[in-house]
Each structure stands twice: as C-alpha cells, then as structure tokens.
Amino acid sequence: MLKVRNVSKSKGRVMILKNVSFDLEEGETLGLFGPNGSGKSTLMKIIAGIEKPSCGKVFLDDLNVTALPPEKMVKLGVVYAFQIPRNFREMTALENLAVVLMNYHSVEESFELARKMLKEWGLEYIADRKVEFISHGESRLLEILKAYATNPRVLLLDEPFAGLDVENVFRVREKVEKLKEEGLTMIITSHRKRILANLADRFLKMEGGKIVES
Numbered sequence: 335m336l337k338v339r340n341v342s343k344s345k346g347r348v349m350i351l352k353n354v355s356f357d358l359e360e361g362e363t364l365g366l367f368g369p370n371g372s373g374k375s376t377l378m379k380i381i382a383g384i385e386k387p388s389c390g391k392v393f394l395d396d397l398n399v400t401a402l403p404p405e406k407m408v409k410l411g412v413v414y415a416f417q418i419p420r421n422f423r424e425m426t427a428l429e430n431l432a433v434v435l436m437n438y439h440s441v442e443e444s445f446e447l448a449r450k451m452l453k454e455w456g457l458e459y460i461a462d463r464k465v466e467f468i469s470h471g472e473s474r475l476l477e478i479l480k481a482y483a484t485n486p487r488v489l490l491l492d493e494p495f496a497g498l499d500v501e502n503v504f505r506v507r508e509k510v511e512k513l514k515e516e517g518l519t520m521i522i523t524s525h526r527k528r529i530l531a532n533l534a535d536r537f538l539k540m541e542g543g544k545i546v547e548s
C-alpha cells in the first residue's frame with residue numbers, strides 16, 4: 335500500500351535520513367523505534383508531506399506522492415498525529431474536533447458528531463473545556479482523535495505514549511488497539527520498543543537516520 339524508497343534527508347550539513355526504504359501493507363501496524371534523534375519524526379513527516387525528502391520517493395498504491403503537500407496527503411488518507419499535540423488552546427476540545435469534521439460535514443453535524451466521538455472515547459467530560467486546561471494525556475488523545483476524524487487510510491502516530499504516566503499510556507494504548515482492531519493501517523513511533531509490544535505486527539529499528547533492523 336505504502337512504499338518508501340531510498341529516502342534521504344539532509345538539513346544543512348546534517349544527514350538526518352540515509353537511504354530509507356520499507357513497505358507498509360494494508361491493515362498492518364508498523365512499530366518504528368529507535369533512540370531520540372534517530373530520524374523517526376522526520377521520516378513520518380516526509381510520508382505525510384510535511385517535510386520534503388532531499389532524495390528518494392514515497393508511493394501510495396503505486397501513485398508517486400513524494401512531496402505532495404500535507405493537505406493533499408490528508409485527502410489521500412495519509413494523516414500524521416503530531417508528537418506535540420497541536421490543538422487550539424483557546425478553543426474547547428469539542429470545537430477542536432468539530433473544526434476537523436467541518437471539512438467533511440455541515441457545522442451542525444460536525445458538532446453533533448464531535449460530541450459523539452468524544453463520548454465514544456470516554457472524553458465527554460472534557461468536551462466543553464478549553465484545551466489549555468486539559469491534561470497532557472487528554473490532549474494526546476484529542477490529537478489522535480482529530481487525526482482519526484479525517485477517516486484516514488494510513489495513520490501516522492508519532493510517539494503517542496511519550497511523556498504520559500502509566501495510567502495514560504494504558505488509556506492511549508486502549509484506543510490505539512481499538513483502531514488496530516478496526517483494521518486501520520498505522521505506523522507508530524517510540525523510542526522504546528517494549529511499549530509497542532502486542533501492538534505492532536512488525537518492527538523497524540532506526541539509528542542515525544538508517545533502518546538498522548527489520
């Protein structure tokens with residue numbers, strides 16, 4: 335479904351990614367792990383069109399999607415959930431989610447659906463709370479829910495468990511497991527392999543911008 339071919343990325347004199355290639359099959363959950371700074375986020379952002387590779391290509395169903403802008407990639411179903419949640423702090427959780435849904439539904443429907451989705455994810459209690467007042471774990475769940483609300487074919491989850499306490503790791507894991515059960519294709523990054531156990535069908539290890547183990 336998704337093919338990454340010989341992707342390299344340099345910034346100034348630094349080579350961040352070096353000739354990275356891999357395939358992702360439909361319905362598969364790929365665990366991408368490696369130490370901080372190994373290039374995981376950069377790779378995910380290149381796949382999502384947020385960053386451009388210096389060379390190499392990305393294909394989605396044999397369509398060359400290399401360096402298409404992120405809004406085009408979202409339309410094609412490839413969606414990145416940011417490592418640092420990008421929710422509008424001045425707006426409520428409900429409004430944050432509804433804004434995404436408005437790309438696909440009327441304003442009224444979007445608010446109705448947003449409330450329903452928050453409820454399904456056990457987050458109805460934060461619906462009317464401004465995001466600046468919700469916790470890090472709740473903010474992370476909201477970021478994932480927003481990405482999911484675009485009805486993606488491929489969901490890219492960047493460090494969904496980073497900075498969370500044990501309880502919230504379980505909470506986020508439970509939701510990600512649910513997405514997996516639904517058959518969603520995902521790439522999940524973490525600096526710890528163990529946290530991806532029983533979640534990823536296959537692992538890739540990154541180190542120094544390269545895939546060193548698959």
Ligand SMILES: Nc1ncnc2c1ncn2[C@@H]1O[C@H](COP(=O)(O)OP(=O)(O)OP(=O)(O)O)[C@@H](O)[C@H]1O
Pocket residue numbers: 345346348350368369370371372373374375376377525
């Ligand atoms: N704009 C930039 N200019 C120079 N170096 C950069 C830039 N952006 C990222 N890097 C470097 O590229 C390397 C890879 O960064 P990246 O964020 O992709 O790694 P990561 O594996 O996702 O790390 P983490 O787990 O800490 O998020 C790091 O050494 C980082 O400092």
